[in-house]
Amino acid sequence: xxxxxxxxxxxxxxxxxxxxxxxxxxxxxxxxxxxxxxxxxxxxxxxxxxxxxxxxxxxxxxxxxxxxxxxxxxxxxxxxxxxxxxxxxxxxxxxxxxxxxxxxxxxxxxxxxxxxxxxxxxxxxxxxxxxxxxxxxxxxxxxxxxxxxxxxxxxxxxxxxxxxxxxxxxxxxxxxxxxxxxxxxxxxxxxxxxxxxxxxxxxxxxxxxxxxxxxxxxxxxxxxxxxxxxxxxxxxxxxxxxxxxxxxxxxxxxxxxxxxxxxxxxxxxxxxxxxxxxxxxxxxxxxxxxxxxxxxxxxxxxxxxxxxxxxxxxxxxxxxxxxxxxxxxxxxxxxxxxxxxxxxxxxxxxxxxxxxxxxxxxx
Numbered sequence: 001x002x003x004x005x006x007x008x009x010x011x012x013x014x015x016x017x018x019x020x021x022x023x024x025x026x027x028x029x030x031x032x033x034x035x036x037x038x039x040x041x042x043x044x045x046x047x048x049x050x051x052x053x054x055x056x057x058x059x060x061x062x063x064x065x066x067x068x069x070x071x072x073x074x075x076x077x078x079x080x081x082x083x084x085x086x087x088x089x090x091x092x093x094x095x096x097x098x099x100x101x102x103x104x105x106x107x108x109x110x111x112x113x114x115x116x117x118x119x120x121x122x123x124x125x126x127x128x129x130x131x132x133x134x135x136x137x138x139x140x141x142x143x144x145x146x147x148x149x150x151x152x153x154x155x156x157x158x159x160x161x162x163x164x165x166x167x168x169x170x171x172x173x174x175x176x177x178x179x180x181x182x183x184x185x186x187x188x189x190x191x192x193x194x195x196x197x198x199x200x201x202x203x204x205x206x207x208x209x210x211x212x213x214x215x216x217x218x219x220x221x222x223x224x225x226x227x228x229x230x231x232x233x234x235x236x237x238x239x240x241x242x243x244x245x246x247x248x249x250x251x252x253x254x255x256x257x258x259x260x261x262x263x264x265x266x267x268x269x270x271x272x273x274x275x276x277x278x279x280x281x282x283x284x285x286x287x288x289x290x291x292x293x294x295x296x297x298x299x300x301x302x303x304x305x306x307x308x309x310x311x312x313x314x315x316x317x318x319x320x321x322x323x324x325x326x327x328x329x330x331x332x333x334x335x336x337x338x339x340x341x342x343x344x345x346x347x348x349x350x351x352x353x354x355x356x357x358x359x360x361x362x363x
Contacts, residue, residue: 003124005236006345008352009140013132017121018094021085024132028352029069029139031077033146040064043138044084044131046337049328052180054196056328060087064135075139082135086128094120099313100321104303111314127241127331130338137341140348147351149216154339156183156332157296158209159192160199170213170292182336200329203306207242207299208332210339214347217282219290221350228286229350230295236342237297242331245298249281264291297339299332 004012008028015022041064048062049055062084069080097119101107106125110117117123144150155176157164164185171184181196183189192208199206222229234246254262257279264275264284275291282293304323311321328334 005239006349008356009143009345009349011132011136011345013129013136015086015129015132016118016123017086017126017128018118018123019086021083022128022131023081023083024136026069026080026082026136026139029075029077029080030143031075033075033139033143034073035066035070035075035139035142036073037064037066039142040066040082040135040138043134043141043337043341046177047131047134047334049334052333054180054193054200054329055334062131080139082132084131084135094324096321096324099315100319101311101313102303102321102323103309103311104300125241127334130240130341133345134337134341137338137344140344141340143348144344144351148218150214150347151216152212152214152340152343152347154210154212154336154343156181156189156192156208156336157211159183159330159332160195160206160208162188162191162195164188170215176336180333182333196330203323205302205305205327205329207244207301208330209296209298210332210336211294211296212339212343214282214293214343217288217290217293217347218351219288221347221354222283222287224286228283229288229346230281230283230286232346232350233293233295233343236346237295237339240297240335240338240342242299242302242335243297244300246295248283248293248295250279251281251296254279293343295343297335299335302328302331 003014004010010027011024013024044062044064049060050057065083067081067083069076069078106122107117110125141152153171153176155171159181164183175184176182179186179189179193181189181192183192196206230248233248237243237246250262262279264277264280267274267276275289278291278294280289281295282288282291304327306323308320308322311319313319
């Protein structure tokens with residue numbers, strides 16, 4: 001079940017980076033949801049390679065096909081299957097990796113687990129697998145919008161050691177998409193872009209941080225023990241390639257505060273219970289409290305760099321390897337839409353579970 005996610009709204013992704021294609025099957029999507037394929041395509045266009053001069057130049061249109069579960073523009077309630085073909089494949093760029101383990105890649109770990117690995121682009125460990133997540137996330141996002149107007153917005157707040165100013169402003173999609181790096185602060189975005197270009201010229205790479213904010217989430221989503229909302233969000237984000245850290249609300253900074261500083265005090269606003277601050281990040285006791293959900297995800301530098309690195313081959317002999325192929329010098333800008341997709345998948349699954357629980361109480 002390592003390729004499946006969710007309990008009621010369940011997705012299973014499949015395919016390899018340099019195989020015939022990649023895709024996803026959604027099981028549990030409610031029937032009669034109006035769905036236009038272009039709504040899904042719009043999200044995939046935000047993820048696809050070759051969209052700017054700071055990402056991989058691999059040319060893939062990433063056109064999606066819906067091959068089951070849709071009839072006359074509406075979901076049928078049966079498994080919804082989507083396919084994106086691979087077209088710009090260059091497996092020859094990976095020939096040297098057949099017998100050499102790439103530093104900080106999954107090569108050695110995969111070989112240890114399965115006794116076989118797809119060395120062409122990393123197979124399932126390639127970020128190309130996330131196409132299925134983005135396609136499914138677009139469907140989940142539409143369900144959330146219809147259910148209660150839930151808005152999900154992710155954006156870049158750090159590239160390497162360059163940080164955007166902290167703000168409580170909920171950015172618009174236009175503000176995020178205004179620059180190639182997807183940071184809504186234009187001056188910082190310009191510096192980030194220059195940094196990415198500089199490290200790419202050196203054959204190197206950098207990482208960064210994505211912040212995600214989610215508003216109009218109703219109170220009551222989540223579970224109090226193992227399926228806590230923040231735990232499922234953490235699992236979702238840390239399942240993404242290149243992720244190394246997750247925090248919600250005050251995160252690690254909260255460890256440096258006293259309870260008298262950190263506690264979110266309650267107040268009543270026009271008959272609605274609210275908190276004056278939001279250091280909990282919209283989740284308390286594993287359950288949403290109706291405030292804006294605020295989370296952050298840290299991404300490591302891209303593992304493939306165009307510099308000589310010491311490694312070993314499959315026989316354990318010392319050797320040298322220079323990265324080849326077409327890779328992002330920084331994965332963070334393209335990961336913004338993937339973070340949004342995973343947030344949508346977690347929330348729609350918990351929304352359906354809460355709805356089912358409430359419906360059961362009416363019997």
